[in-house]
Amino acid sequence: METSFHVRTKSREYPVHVGHALLPILDQILDQETDRVFIVTDDIVSNIHLKPVLEALQNSEIEISTKILPSGESTKSLDRAQNLYCFLGENLGSRSDAILALGGGVIGDLAGFVASTFKRGMKLLQVPTTLLAQVDASLGGKTAVNLEWGKNLVGTFYQPHRIIADVATLRTLSDDHYATGLAEVIKYSIIMDPKLLQMLKEKRNEIIQRNLETITTIVERCLRNKARIVEKDETEHGTRQILNFGHTVGHAIETCSEHSISHGEAVAIGMLEEARYAVRIDALDNQFLEELESLLCSFDLPTVIPSSLSKEDLKDVMKQDKKVRHGGLSLPILVELGRVEMKVVDGISI
Template sequence: MAETTDAVTTIPVTGTQPQENYDVLIGHGLLARLPEILGPRAQRVLVVHPRALRSTGELVMNDLRTAGYESFSAEIPDAEEGKHVQVAAFCWQVLGQNDFTRSDVVISVGGGAVSDVAGFVAATWLRGVRVVHIPTTLLGMVDAAVGGKTGINTAEGKNLVGSFHPPAAVLCDLGTLLTLPVNELLAGMAEVIKCGFIADPEILRIVEENPERVRDSQSAVVRELIERAVRVKAEIVSQDLKESGRREFLNYGHTLGHAIELAERYQWRHGAAVSVGMVFVAELAAAAGNLDEEVVHRTRRILESLGLPVSYRGDRWKQLSDAMHRDKKTRGNLLRFVVLDAVGSPRIMEVPDESILFATYQEIADEG
């Protein structure tokens, strides 16, 4: 259970090794917690941030210097453009030029793409240094920053190169969401809704009954949704760090979603692509006779109420199919999808016959 003290909610993530244990803090004014997290052994801290958050990165560095740490900046391209090996190499160069040791720390400030690449840099520098994530987007808070997955993209697909490297802490400062455009907030809600379908149906009820408050990043409703989504992920990750079991359920909607992102050259928001992916797997489960049609309709209703897409271009199937066959979840030639038997009851479905997938895709295809 999470403990709430002075309006800061602490959600623990545990693992099989001590270094896999950490806390996710949710609240306001969390930068003040950094010195106690970093501790006295660290001397140098690299703050990795996108160009769009230069002022926030400088604020974090100034706080660190005031606390007695040497702080350095690695400014990287925004969003998915930052998730390339050349960007990781730039960060390694900064670490090397400034004599970072195994007791020093990397901090990510930004969305999911930043925590992915900063985590990968930390995992690979000296075979592993500590990383602290300060997510500034809803997507980062409920998904990318929690769980220890790190990765970069290649021309062949998303996150095909990466490692598992749990952070030392995750600081979800709700105040950072104030500058987040509403469409970015709602795109991040796709990952929250995913958690509702696979594990916590109460999330779905809250979204359905509070359409306006879901659009206010500082509302109590949004905070509860963040906390519920983080609890879902923390509970699953604590049982399965390296995706050998239940953790695969967190990929609900992601197989097709990642393929759409690749087809769009990462110009689509991750949450928008996952939204379409969730409709696709709901249709797939219904077509197989395993899921009630009402769950499919509910999926569409909830996502459409947030302005999220529920269809994609009908002329892109071949490209999407090729991308899905390169997905990490594929086993041999068998495509694997997370599907539902009911809300809160996910399972893995292997699909040997691609004609079933093509027929299902027609249910979400538009004429674009």
């Protein structure tokens, strides 16, 4: 089963492929103009998924170079970006070559950042292997590295040239890692897609069991949802900001926990905290808050800020958030399931 569609932004139009068993036919999916590929991956993904990618590309005349980085959020740094610049420079990388990001959100963000800046732009192929990356991070052109003051503080908007999401890779994830990706799926259902919300409730067992056809449908639906937003607002000056629901508190949790709490877990907690805030300012009925909490719990996602984290530290980190402008925080406020409204607030009480 494979499906595809095109994303059409002001800066680039590109195809998105979603299905299973796509890695073994990667050479058939790539355009014929790609004759040299630099694969960027990590030391966990490479042990599982690099071999079928190499075998597929070796069936073509594509020249291949591979860089394997340590896994984990700490890899998303300026130091690692410098390592990749050296790798590309030493191998005479050119603007006509492609960087293929094979992995989760960390690899996708870092490789995308390097692709957007090395020689002012190389081709970028996103081949996400985690649920979180497949439904969200791979599409939309956000690239970034972290600084000690917070997540994604140095980055660019740079649309990929192609996305290939093979949902069969999701069967290799641990249960916890898979569940964290479901937080982003739930986000889309909560902010803009009531039909997806109903699917999550009705097909919970199939989703938990990672039924390939069900997951393919969900991944495609999430990507199409995001594509519609990105096509309207590529650089996040308007509508696209609703996709940050849960991420203001979530990114602060990640930073303050020194990334011991994963992105998906942090976003799950962040969504609920931001929904609680919406209830406190009378923007959201408490029954919707309870429904969101029940949904998160049904997929074994956390709903409470760990007591080990200082709420004052979280507030300090949120002051560094990219969504702070002119002293005010631009926050997506959930007003009902399926709809959010943007409001500028002084801060979030948590």
